[in-house]
Amino acid sequence: MTSERIVPAGPSDERQARYVQEIIELNRRLRFGGLARHLRREKSAYVADHGFGMVSVAARTECIPRRYQLGLAGFRLAQYLQLSYASAQVVAERSMFCESIAGWHPADLHCVVLDSESGELLGYVTLAHNGDNEAVSVLEEGRRSRFPCEVAHEIDLFTAVSAPSTLLSREVREIKRFVHSRSLGDRTRRLRVSLELLLALSRTIEAEYPGIRALVGDVEPQVALRHLVMTGLDVKMVEGTAPWLPAGDLMHPLYTARSVVQPFFALVPERGVVAERVRRMEQAATSRRVVEALIDLSSMRGSVETAGVAA
Amino acid sequence: MNHDHAVDGFSVATRTPLFSGSDNLPEDIDLFRAAIRDFVDEHVRPRVDDNDRAPAEDMDWELVRAGHDMGLLRLVVPTEYGGLGRGVVGVAVALEEIAAACAGTALIFGATLLGQAPLLLSGDPQLQARFLPMFAGDEPVLACNAITEDAAGCDLLIPENAVHAVGVVTARRSGDHYVLIGRKRFITNARFADFGCVYANIEGHPGATGLTAFMVPLDEPGVERGPVADKMGYRACVGSELIFHDVRVPAENVVGGEGNGMLINVQQMNMARATVAAISTGVARGAFELARTFCAEREQGGAPLYQHQFTARKLAEMTAKIDASRLLYMHAAESADNQLPAPSYEPAVAKLFADRIAIEVAQEAMSVMGARGYLRSYAMEKFVRDSFGARIYEGTPEVLALAITEALYTESDDDF
Numbered sequence: 001m002t003s004e005r006i007v008p009a010g011p012s013d014e015r016q017a018r019y020v021q022e023i024i025e026l027n028r029r030l031r032f033g034g035l036a037r038h039l040r041r042e043k044s045a046y047v048a049d050h051g052f053g054m055v056s057v058a059a060r061t062e063c064i065p066r067r068y069q070l071g072l073a074g075f076r077l078a079q080y081l082q083l084s085y086a087s088a089q090v091v092a093e094r095s096m097f098c099e100s101i102a103g104w105h106p107a108d109l110h111c112v113v114l115d116s117e118s119g120e121l122l123g124y125v126t127l128a129h130n131g132d133n134e135a136v137s138v139l140e141e142g143r144r145s146r147f148p149c150e151v152a153h154e155i156d157l158f159t160a161v162s163a164p165s166t167l168l169s170r171e172v173r174e175i176k177r178f179v180h181s182r183s184l185g186d187r188t189r190r191l192r193v194s195l196e197l198l199l200a201l202s203r204t205i206e207a208e209y210p211g212i213r214a215l216v217g218d219v220e221p222q223v224a225l226r227h228l229v230m231t232g233l234d235v236k237m238v239e240g241t242a243p244w245l246p247a248g249d250l251m252h253p254l255y256t257a258r259s260v261v262q263p264f265f266a267l268v269p270e271r272g273v274v275a276e277r278v279r280r281m282e283q284a285a286t287s288r289r290v291v292e293a294l295i296d297l298s299s300m301r302g303s304v305e306t307a308g309v310a311a
Numbered sequence: 312m313n314h315d316h317a318v319d320g321f322s323v324a325t326r327t328p329l330f331s332g333s334d335n336l337p338e339d340i341d342l343f344r345a346a347i348r349d350f351v352d353e354h355v356r357p358r359v360d361d362n363d364r365a366p367a368e369d370m371d372w373e374l375v376r377a378g379h380d381m382g383l384l385r386l387v388v389p390t391e392y393g394g395l396g397r398g399v400v401g402v403a404v405a406l407e408e409i410a411a412a413c414a415g416t417a418l419i420f421g422a423t424l425l426g427q428a429p430l431l432l433s434g435d436p437q438l439q440a441r442f443l444p445m446f447a448g449d450e451p452v453l454a455c456n457a458i459t460e461d462a463a464g465c466d467l468l469i470p471e472n473a474v475h476a477v478g479v480v481t482a483r484r485s486g487d488h489y490v491l492i493g494r495k496r497f498i499t500n501a502r503f504a505d506f507g508c509v510y511a512n513i514e515g516h517p518g519a520t521g522l523t524a525f526m527v528p529l530d531e532p533g534v535e536r537g538p539v540a541d542k543m544g545y546r547a548c549v550g551s552e553l554i555f556h557d558v559r560v561p562a563e564n565v566v567g568g569e570g571n572g573m574l575i576n577v578q579q580m581n582m583a584r585a586t587v588a589a590i591s592t593g594v595a596r597g598a599f600e601l602a603r604t605f606c607a608e609r610e611q612g613g614a615p616l617y618q619h620q621f622t623a624r625k626l627a628e629m630t631a632k633i634d635a636s637r638l639l640y641m642h643a644a645e646s647a648d649n650q651l652p653a654p655s656y657e658p659a660v661a662k663l664f665a666d667r668i669a670i671e672v673a674q675e676a677m678s679v680m681g682a683r684g685y686l687r688s689y690a691m692e693k694f695v696r697d698s699f700g701a702r703i704y705e706g707t708p709e710v711l712a713l714a715i716t717e718a719l720y721t722e723s724d725d726d727f
Contacts, residue, residue, distance in 0.1 A: 066393065
């Protein structure tokens with residue numbers, strides 16, 4: 001018997017490519033139709049089936065069993081890899097099959113859309129907590145934790161947009177990117193997934209009220225920004241940043257693969273306003289004609305303004 | 312709470328008092344066992360007879376799905392991959408509970424854990440990341456362990472015999488892949504498994520001296536799922552041939568390095584034997600529970616059977632054997648969980664003993680039930696048929712004896 005460790009004969013980038021393809025395929029095959037059944041239900045947990053072959057689920061991290069958390073993190077990684085937003089090299093070197101969930105806060109909110117028959121994940125977005133539990137104003141930069149978008153853009157976002165000093169950092173959530181399954185070929189179905197995600201997002205914000213008073217993140221002006229404005233948010237953008245992440249960061253390619261990505265800030269309106277928007281989005285979600293329903297929603301569109309320029 | 316249900320004329324207490332041999336379990340294992348008992352009562356017992364009588368090719372997917380919901384297919388998968396992260400003790404406890412109702416059902420889950428074990432032993436994070444998370448989804452996924460062959464048989468289990476092995480599945484290196492050719496036999500779950508740990512000999516090495524473990528997705532071109540074995544017992548699980556027609560496997564799917572298959576297999580067996588001993592203990596217990604209930608209800612000479620001296624002696628011998636068997640497998644499981652590599656002696660002793668007492672207890676239990684024990688409708692004869700199964704897989708008594716005596720005559724650094 002020999003004791004040599006196997007050394008692949010092929011070039012390492014071929015092996016890396018095979019690994020990444022297998023991780024994408026692994027995540028594509030996984031099904032999570034039992035997510036709603038296995039959730040620990042509490043006030044912000046939300047489950048809806050509007051009868052179009054998909055189920056929407058929203059819940060805090062702490063209410064989602066670990067294996068489902070890993071499934072969501074794997075789904076997002078697989079989509080990011082296909083979009084070249086995540087580093088294939090980092091994924092292979094660290095033997096990743098999902099994004100790390102170690103940094104997920106128990107109060108992060110996860111909005112998920114699944115195929116109601118197969119349990120396939122179709123869409124996903126997260127509202128992430130920055131980890132601050134103390135009451136710290138967002139304007140006290142030295143005392144609060146920075147949000148990932150602030151780190152990437154090297155900016156004090158709240159000062160740049162003149163956020164109210166009464167806003168506490170623990171009342172802010174960062175919206176991660178809206179992720180759709182690459183298997184969603186049908187445009188109508190894709191629109192419906194987006195609508196369901198927006199509705200789930202708005203529902204959880206309403207359920208958490210007044211726990212979440214503002215949202216931050218970074219978006220491409222022509223893509224994800226439309227989603228936010230669709231929910232009626234008044235969005236303040238900051239121009240002139242040069243976002244980057246170190247080469248060893250999983251998400252390093254995110255800021256090299258896309259041309260313009262801008263940080264934003266948006267205050268959550270009064271509860272009554274949120275509730276009314278939720279009601280209208282629910283109407284749209286139950287409509288058979290999703291395109292027309294989305295056009296109808298445009299009357300509640302929010303606004304976009306450039307509130308600051310990075311130094 | 313007792314869940315009693317009728318089996319053709321007399322009630323069977325499915326909740327028996329815990330035996331002394333398992334009273335000192337950690338609380339989490341105790342709770343886990345209680346959950347498994349609920350699962351067995353709800354899902355396994357009601358379908359034992361149907362699954363026993365079903366055609367050999369049939370798999371009860373509803374039952375597999377229920378077990379998967381319980382986490383039985385991801386018991387040993389580490390929590391970072393979405394599993395339950397149980398050790399060998401947890402697996403053994405679960406499999407005894409299931410086998411006390413149906414050994415074949417226990418082996419569906421046990422064979423999957425066996426297929427996963429090389430991934431855990433490999434210490435290869437990429438292999439683990441590629442294969443282990445698939446058990447964390449909602450759809451049940453089965454794995455298998457493909458070592459057994461028609462001609463080579465035990466020559467693949469005894470390192471000293473490797474040079475004499477004939478007809479072994481071969482692996483030929485081709486660039487950054489290997490090409491597998493050959494046929495495996497009696498592989499539990501092979502009919503339905505998503506992947507298997509397949510042992511093949513590297514071309515050019517005599518016998519099985521170049522034995523190497525490969526993780527093989529079974530949807531690869533060239534993999535043929537062969538004929539199903541029509542077994543005497545263990546009918547709830549499906550065993551079949553697995554045939555490889557020039558199946559290309561990437562080099563990174565090798566477990567533990569080329570030529571180290573025997574080493575992986577020995578470690579895998581040392582982990583697995585404690586759990587098979589638990590299955591045999593479960594079979595003995597299942598048979599004993601039927602006999603005990605029967606002996607309380609059946610009266611002869613104006614007294615229940617258990618009050619007759621001869622029968623009392625039989626019952627006492629049976630329960631003593633079961634307790635002893637459980638002590639041995641728990642000790643072996645604990646050793647396997649706490650020693651690296653897992654020891655060979657304790658698991659081999661536990662399995663040797665448990666396999667034997669399963670047959671003895673099942674036969675004795677059948678005898679105390681008289682004619683009823685011989686009828687299918689009383690469920691006892693299934694235990695008798697099942698009791699012979701574990702004496703064959705994961706090491707026959709002859710193979711176990713060699714492992715035990717080798718340990719007896721090998722100097723150890725440990726204080727005895």
